Amino acid sequence: MIEAEFISALRQLPLHRGAAGLADDAALLGTHVVTTDTLVEGVHFLSDDPPGDVAWKLVAVNLSDLAGKGAIPEGVLLNYPLSGDAWDRAFLAGLHASLAAMDCPLLGGDTVSLPPGAPRVLTMTAFGRDAAAPLRSGARAGDVLWVTGTIGDAGAGLAVARAGDCTGEGPMALLAAYRRPQPRLSEGRRLAPVARAMMDVSDGLLIDARRMAAASGLAVTIALDAVPLSPAYRAYSGDVMAAVTAGDDYQLLCALPPDQRPTGLATRIGSFAAGTGLHLTRAGVTVALPRDLGYEHRA
């Protein structure tokens, strides 16, 4: 099964009312927002990524989902495979650094052993409070699509890591975007009260924007020339189509009514209209969709 089929099948099970039909990145449990993400060695991180960076990323991807709800992190659970002294210690150091940086305490977890040679599989579950919690399904026709930060840096950082060539300030910045992503918690707090729909960009700008449009029953059009690229990314490749289809940005994507202009906090990149699907333009002219819009898990 691919991920979408599996999630469809899960919808046949008894669902909690806070599950929101499994259509969102986070669930509601009383006054808490709950989210969980798993990272797999060889899939979500490389075997030679520094263990401290893996810890950072595990925390960041989870707290990014809380940021997408405008929530304040309250605590995390860690499911950890014991990996040998050196790896474990470096992981713990990165975990400490990331939890301290994001002001989030540890609530509990579970440790296991893996069979020798098995790829590491790490899970974190994060709890947030005071969520303004706009769902991804709340966009309306006429709403404007905004995105925080810049897009594509982490994808380029992955290429830098794979090539093993990270000399220079630009490639180092891209590598940092891949290895130590910064969840947009404060931006999420400020955008959530005015957003009609919000989510974090984890699998790629195009695929995630299409998901927001589909959940809202709308079409979305993105102006590729409006997508914010960093100076480091422009120097590295500047390929906007690569940027909008790469994963791991952990920026926030939100639909705002046209009278809301969070300048300085986000960049306007598109708009919602009646209809279906994702549409791209460049200099006002329609552009064909790339074959892969982003990252989807397959069995």
Place this chain on the structure above:
Amino acid sequence: MIEAEFISALRQLPLHRGAAGLADDAALLGTHVVTTDTLVEGVHFLSDDPPGDVAWKLVAVNLSDLAGKGAIPEGVLLNYPLSGDAWDRAFLAGLHASLAAMDCPLLGGDTVSLPPGAPRVLTMTAFGRDAAAPLRSGARAGDVLWVTGTIGDAGAGLAVARAGDCTGEGPMALLAAYRRPQPRLSEGRRLAPVARAMMDVSDGLLIDARRMAAASGLAVTIALDAVPLSPAYRAYSGDVMAAVTAGDDYQLLCALPPDQRPTGLATRIGSFAAGTGLHLTRAGVTVALPRDLGYEHRA
């Protein structure tokens, strides 16, 4: 690192007040009890265990921790590695059956892909409410140690599964205890209000009883001849030392004041006193501890 070292190191991180110093199987988040457990193929289940039974066990081990708190299950999160159509479908059927049997809805989760050939790693996080929540650290000198159900069946069931010989009613019952454990939710609800300490037995009766005693700053003595064994277990081997050191029982262990006698609900197997450590007797005579008291995760 071994599990205990890793958990010690985690205690140096910023901890949530509901983490109870990471000394318990469950944490408190507002009015909810939270627990999480990971199952690893080749460690916690066998590669040829039926996928539906793996699903059942994943739900059961998590809800058993809620039972240990006397809580009512409210929902679960599932972190699932896509495993191919047949495995996924059989897993979903077992998940549906177990959640329905234990009256617990799905709240959310995450699906991932694993590299080819990687052992499956499955995580579930469970939420409960209305916990009476006695910690494992609350036993007092003079308290009596009680256990629900019978001990050792799942351990013998694992041996039956490994031998591939499950003909006959007895071996089938042992196999069922291993593959489809029943969390003691209703027993937990009834025992929690009168228990001074309570926990589920997951790694083995002896190691878990010693953990309760250590957390309570006491010594515990267990009368081996009082440990309840099932007719199927007596017919299979009857070895009490094997039973009390085997894992996966998912019964409840609790410390009760001497005037509480939950006859019919649990069996009296020992007592707490000032001092430290675990002590065993048989026919009133002290017996040496076995080398391994139960299951501990090692890197």
